[in-house]
Amino acid sequence: METLRDIVDAAARGVFPPADGGTTVVPQHSPRDAGVLSFTAHSVVFTDEDPRWVYETLAAVECDGLAASMNPRFLAAFMERTGRTTETVDAMLVGTPLPGEPPLALTEVEDAGHPRAVYARRRRDEVRVWTARGGVLVVGRGVAGRLEVSVEVDGDVRHRGLGRSLVTAARHLVGEPLWAQVAPGNARSMRAFQAAGYRPVGAEALLSARPRSAGCSDSRS
Known part of the structure; x- marks a missing residue:
């Protein structure tokens, strides 16, 4: 089956x-x-x-x-x-792994209590977090155990291509396809992922057992 x-x-x-x-x-x-x-x-x-x-x-x-x-x-x-x-x-978008080093300096955060790690673990397993100047990159295993990526960019450095750089960097950190879930109305995020080589493949409605008050979707960059 x-x-x-x-x-x-x-x-x-x-x-x-x-x-x-x-x-x-x-x-x-x-x-x-x-x-x-x-x-x-x-x-x-x-x-x-x-x-x-x-x-x-x-x-x-x-x-x-x-x-x-x-x-x-x-x-x-x-x-x-x-x-x-x-x-x-x-x-739903997916990107293939890329060889070589990421195009920007990243520092992996080992502290399991980092706010982004705490949030991501509500919906993913094996969560890893990297920081860059002005942004955060998170990778973990979500739906069906696939690798999923999300990013967060500080407000004062937006519109400078950092989101695209972060999601591009993510493809250099993995050895298997990397998935992203992006709200269709978030045009900026959609453009960033597509410019970084992620392909739209479909749509997803995820039903979660956790309380709604635990937080909202992190499908943005």
Whole structure:
């Protein structure tokens, strides 16, 4: 049986589910994460709920089948069924590793109590944090154990290309595909990731078991 990690790894290689208007339901990779991945004309729902409930609920949504899994009515039913919350529907982007040293000086933060490390560990495992002058870079394992990146840029140094440099640097620090989730309305962040060579591959709605008050999405640069 194909797993969520199989699907994610294939997408990183440019191999996607068939564009047949269908939905694939697979088990969660971990108790922490459930949700929906949307590719071209195909969706993947990852949940430990009965797949029959997913298909019956999707059929009840009065919506084009190509968009039903991201329809607010389905997502609301999914949250009610699982007792989870969600924040935004993010664009998914992926970048391949790059050889050589990062293009800017980075200092890894070993202090596990660093604010960015504390925040990132709520949604990722094996979190590592680097700082650069005016910015922070975080890498950890998120959905399906894939490597995910997020960055934070100080307000007084924005609009100078630091976000792009940080997400480019991240590709030099890893040996496997690196994923990013970016709110589509965050045009600056989308431009930074795309300029750094990350490719848009789909959309994602992540359902989290943690309380909404724990914080909002870190899909920005």
